[in-house]
Amino acid sequence: MTVQIPAQSVRRRNVILLALSYPIVSWVLWMTLREHAFFALAHLAATALIFWLVAVKRVAKIGRLIGDDLDSRLDERQLALRNAAYLDAYRIAGGIILLGVIWIALGLDLGIWWVPSTYDEWNLIFWGLFIYLISLPSAFLVWREPDRIDDLELQDA
Amino acid sequence: MKTENGRAEGPKLFNRLAVLRTERGLSRQQLADALGVNYQTIGYLERGEYNPSLELALRIAELFTLPVEAVFSRTPFAPLSQMLYSRPEGDSTASTADRGTDR
Numbered sequence A: 001m002t003v004q005i006p007a008q009s010v011r012r013r014n015v016i017l018l019a020l021s022y023p024i025v026s027w028v029l030w031m032t033l034r035e036h037a038f039f040a041l042a043h044l045a046a047t048a049l050i051f052w053l054v055a056v057k058r059v060a061k062i063g064r065l066i067g068d069d070l071d072s073r074l075d076e077r078q079l080a081l082r083n084a085a086y087l088d089a090y091r092i093a094g095g096i097i098l099l100g101v102i103w104i105a106l107g108l109d110l111g112i113w114w115v116p117s118t119y120d121e122w123n124l125i126f127w128g129l130f131i132y133l134i135s136l137p138s139a140f141l142v143w144r145e146p147d148r149i150d151d152l153e154l155q156d157a
Numbered sequence B: 001m002k003t004e005n006g007r008a009e010g011p012k013l014f015n016r017l018a019v020l021r022t023e024r025g026l027s028r029q030q031l032a033d034a035l036g037v038n039y040q041t042i043g044y045l046e047r048g049e050y051n052p053s054l055e056l057a058l059r060i061a062e063l064f065t066l067p068v069e070a071v072f073s074r075t076p077f078a079p080l081s082q083m084l085y086s087r088p089e090g091d092s093t094a095s096t097a098d099r100g101t102d103r
Helices: A008-033 A037-056 A068-073 A076-110 A119-144 A149-153 B017-023 B028-035 B039-046 B054-063 B080-085
Strands: none
Touching (some): A076 A119, B028 B039, B028 B054
């Protein structure tokens, strides 16, 4: 039994929604901190959107061709594809995190540029890393793979 | 450098999968089910966009009850019709291993 991958357009939409949710949540959170009641509700709604994308739509799981627990259901091409996406995501994420650590270390030592210090600043960084790290392999997959409509249309050919 | 399928780019393999599948009257889904792979993988194989592992190549050859070199080749196959009709007259023993193909 192999896994049928959701349509490319659906996977791309989910990844874009998840990627956009972070700046939206950040902006709404910033406004919430300024004690606007409307934005407090919007913050809850945006958080619910992220939960829906991650937990219900499983962007980070199905989007990147299923999590590790389902390896046995992937064929060799799907496994190779997913592993390549993991590798590329690891390289990008590793580079960004390393640059971030260098930025903070130098910022603390030299004190000449901004470094996060408050709870809210770290909170935003945490959620940014969380959202983008889990969706990065999905993003690699959905934009690297070409649309294969002919496979669907010609499967009985 | 990697292909879009994640496998390291290597020499292109040619195959007769599409012809053999059509000849047997199989859909991509049926062939995929018989091989235990996704039907999209069959499409990638037929287009020569994915080189199968040795194990999958052998399974495909076994399914069609052909030697693996009759299904896969490192050089383009000549068309089957050309192979069939270009045999010397009276030569009923012309080797089927003569390189031929459809891609």
